Amino acid sequence: MTRGIKKMTTEVMDAHDMHDDHSPAKGIKRWLFSTSHKDIGTMYLVLSLIMFFVGGAMAMIIRSELAIPGLQFVHPEFFNQMTTMHALIMVFGAVMPAFVGLANWMIPLMIGAPDMALPRMNNWSFWILPVAFGLLASTLFMPGGAPAGGWTMYPPLVLQTGDAFPFLIFSVHLLGLSSIMGAINIIVTVINMRAPDMSLLKMPMFVWTWLITAYLLIAVMPVFAGAVTMLLTDQFFGTSFFLAAGGGDPVMFQHIFWFFGHPEVYIMILPAFGVVSEIIPTFSRKPLFGHDSMVYAASCIAFLSFIVWAHHMFTVGMPLTSQLFFMFATMLIAVPTGVKIFNWVATMWRGSMTFETPMLFSLAFVFLFTIGGFSGLMLAIAPADIQYQDTYFVVAHFHYTLVPGSVFAIMAGTYYWLPKWTGHMYNETLGKVHFWTSTFFVNLTFFPMHFLGLAGMPRRIPDYSTQFADFNTMASVGAIGFGVSQLLFVWVLLTSKKGTKVTAEVWDKPPGLEWTVPSPAPYHTFETPPKLSDADGFH
Amino acid sequence: MIRNLLLGFSVLALADTAEADWALNMPKGVTELSLETYNLHMMVFWWCVAIGVAVFTVMIISLFRHRKSKGAQAATFSHSTTAEVIWTTIPVVILVLMAVPTAETMVRMEDSRNPDMTIVVTAHQWKWHYKYQDSNIEYYSSLARSSVEARRKGTDIDPYSVENYLLDVDNPVVVPSGAKIRLLFTSNDVIHAWWVKDLSIKKDAIPGIVNEAWFKTEQVGTYRGQCAELCGKDHGYMPIVVEVVEPEAYQAWVNSHDAGH
Numbered sequence: 060m061t062r063g064i065k066k067m068t069t070e071v072m073d074a075h076d077m078h079d080d081h082s083p084a085k086g087i088k089r090w091l092f093s094t095s096h097k098d099i100g101t102m103y104l105v106l107s108l109i110m111f112f113v114g115g116a117m118a119m120i121i122r123s124e125l126a127i128p129g130l131q132f133v134h135p136e137f138f139n140q141m142t143t144m145h146a147l148i149m150v151f152g153a154v155m156p157a158f159v160g161l162a163n164w165m166i167p168l169m170i171g172a173p174d175m176a177l178p179r180m181n182n183w184s185f186w187i188l189p190v191a192f193g194l195l196a197s198t199l200f201m202p203g204g205a206p207a208g209g210w211t212m213y214p215p216l217v218l219q220t221g222d223a224f225p226f227l228i229f230s231v232h233l234l235g236l237s238s239i240m241g242a243i244n245i246i247v248t249v250i251n252m253r254a255p256d257m258s259l260l261k262m263p264m265f266v267w268t269w270l271i272t273a274y275l276l277i278a279v280m281p282v283f284a285g286a287v288t289m290l291l292t293d294q295f296f297g298t299s300f301f302l303a304a305g306g307g308d309p310v311m312f313q314h315i316f317w318f319f320g321h322p323e324v325y326i327m328i329l330p331a332f333g334v335v336s337e338i339i340p341t342f343s344r345k346p347l348f349g350h351d352s353m354v355y356a357a358s359c360i361a362f363l364s365f366i367v368w369a370h371h372m373f374t375v376g377m378p379l380t381s382q383l384f385f386m387f388a389t390m391l392i393a394v395p396t397g398v399k400i401f402n403w404v405a406t407m408w409r410g411s412m413t414f415e416t417p418m419l420f421s422l423a424f425v426f427l428f429t430i431g432g433f434s435g436l437m438l439a440i441a442p443a444d445i446q447y448q449d450t451y452f453v454v455a456h457f458h459y460t461l462v463p464g465s466v467f468a469i470m471a472g473t474y475y476w477l478p479k480w481t482g483h484m485y486n487e488t489l490g491k492v493h494f495w496t497s498t499f500f501v502n503l504t505f506f507p508m509h510f511l512g513l514a515g516m517p518r519r520i521p522d523y524s525t526q527f528a529d530f531n532t533m534a535s536v537g538a539i540g541f542g543v544s545q546l547l548f549v550w551v552l553l554t555s556k557k558g559t560k561v562t563a564e565v566w567d568k569p570p571g572l573e574w575t576v577p578s579p580a581p582y583h584t585f586e587t588p589p590k591l592s593d594a595d596g597f598h
Numbered sequence: 599m600i601r602n603l604l605l606g607f608s609v610l611a612l613a614d615t616a617e618a619d620w621a622l623n624m625p626k627g628v629t630e631l632s633l634e635t636y637n638l639h640m641m642v643f644w645w646c647v648a649i650g651v652a653v654f655t656v657m658i659i660s661l662f663r664h665r666k667s668k669g670a671q672a673a674t675f676s677h678s679t680t681a682e683v684i685w686t687t688i689p690v691v692i693l694v695l696m697a698v699p700t701a702e703t704m705v706r707m708e709d710s711r712n713p714d715m716t717i718v719v720t721a722h723q724w725k726w727h728y729k730y731q732d733s734n735i736e737y738y739s740s741l742a743r744s745s746v747e748a749r750r751k752g753t754d755i756d757p758y759s760v761e762n763y764l765l766d767v768d769n770p771v772v773v774p775s776g777a778k779i780r781l782l783f784t785s786n787d788v789i790h791a792w793w794v795k796d797l798s799i800k801k802d803a804i805p806g807i808v809n810e811a812w813f814k815t816e817q818v819g820t821y822r823g824q825c826a827e828l829c830g831k832d833h834g835y836m837p838i839v840v841e842v843v844e845p846e847a848y849q850a851w852v853n854s855h856d857a858g859h
Contacts, residue, residue: 136831139831207831213788346674398685398686401681405681410672411665411670412660441700442704446635
């Protein structure tokens, strides 16, 4: 079947909808009771953007305090609340929901499904999130303040949290619940609702990376929920899982936490790999290099993520053999990650590249994520890691993988698919300005942190010795600049409907089924499954 | 962006020679193991630089030559088993080259047998307690008075006017040079971490658990560090100072300490 016929089918379906009660409900009901993957995707993305600014505001407080030596703005207690909440909100509120939002919007469109497999659960898994963040944010106003023991919640320190403690635990439970339901939904959708001739290995990379991510979520979120529940019973019900005085082991929490925590970091980066793997081929006008090996590499990374957790714990006093095992396993991750980077470069090689905003963000992703990967490799070397541990070197490392890594991929994906969502082209000039300012400031913020860490500045301190002043000032200037740049992003998003109308394809022959439906994507798509054709990039 | 990165790397590379105040690189430290750690750190760093130069060069060449505005026509290839085998194998070989010397250093780090003396370090919120196991010397060590006043919010004391702001204590650890010092770590409340970078030691002090580490240095001097594990509101205010002195001076210190109690 040609694409022309498919488009006709879709339009017929639209006309059919006009006199049916399948069009969106009006007002608040449309959003509150929504079972549409598109509306829920939009809500996830909007929530993520709001949380990005809430977490960002906390980062501004942190960087303002750290701009010069001495304590100027906040007390150490509040500083610790800010670092803790910044991390929780950015991880669970900004990055993860953004990828779930992209998944909601794009996976059905990319596999030719009419909606997610479990639309009511989809609604539920979104609406849990505002409640969870309401609980978490309310702790800022409680006696004893918000949680201040770090997002890693290590006991016994976390047990010193004030009234906020049970709220922290319950919000984590809710976030976990939401993630698990979202993950189940994605797995069921991908396994059951693909277009009939889309075999697993024909799936686009974004769908593949999300499928793997969903399995990671299902595997580790219950573990995390279990760990925090044990904290809860230690605090209120007299157990001693982690309390040495009662025969418990504080280090056991760290093992359980990082068994969740390490796959968690891949949960935040694998979908980013997927987004970038969609964008680079489009703007290189060349198919993704080594699609199948990309799938195997992502699966390898996912498997390895389960057996490397204790590299976060080289200073807790593990036996030598454990240290060696976790070091070797960690180093191995460099191999599949390297394959991914090489494949992206090979995709660009002998392509015919143009540099629209999504491509710029993706290229910066490849460069800067690789920098984060290098510092990751350095961190795998246990004796050196012992020196890097809990310093700004680690802060630099994970911010390189998370900000110009995950966040840039989210922005790249947003610019890439925005015209499909709105039917209009965003302001390309402003998009590019947003890209260049973000890239400049993100490096100004995080690159000096490598030096700070190596020179001996611990993380999570509100004040520092004067020898660290210069690089801290630099990082603070960069952070403010990065924060202001994101206002531009919001402006581009808000004004995107003023742009010129776009075609169904939007870009220059992009691969994938999502470009066969009109722009903006109608409320109902693929009510009859599409057939794959070479023109859509399926060979 | 690219220029930023190159600049950053070249600055880091030059750090060795530039003995400026604003340190850019890990210090070599004053023990054999700290030097080995530094060498491992530099070895991986240079491998990363080499791989980065190779990958980014190819990418940058592609970015300039294979662009549509220069009339580049897209090729259609989408895989090459040979290339993929090569770029899977080479990284494995490089990793093995890194892993062997690293493992050797780790074995030496764990060898705390036959120490000349042992100090028990007990962490408290927010100070350290040192007990010299072979004598009756024991004392608390907290942030020095000068920093305590300058660290307060809204104070008019300029941090720059305080010598070793936030890195000075009232009672430093004193040890003799040339002796193998074993440290045993535990905690009285939450988890802390005892970190002195020049001695290449960072070890968690955990309630209910005793961890150990050791060092031996010939270099007399004062070495500073900080708590490295978030331990509550004053986590940033529990520094560590180790004074390594000649054995005679150490003996004099022990004697004066005995006399003082």
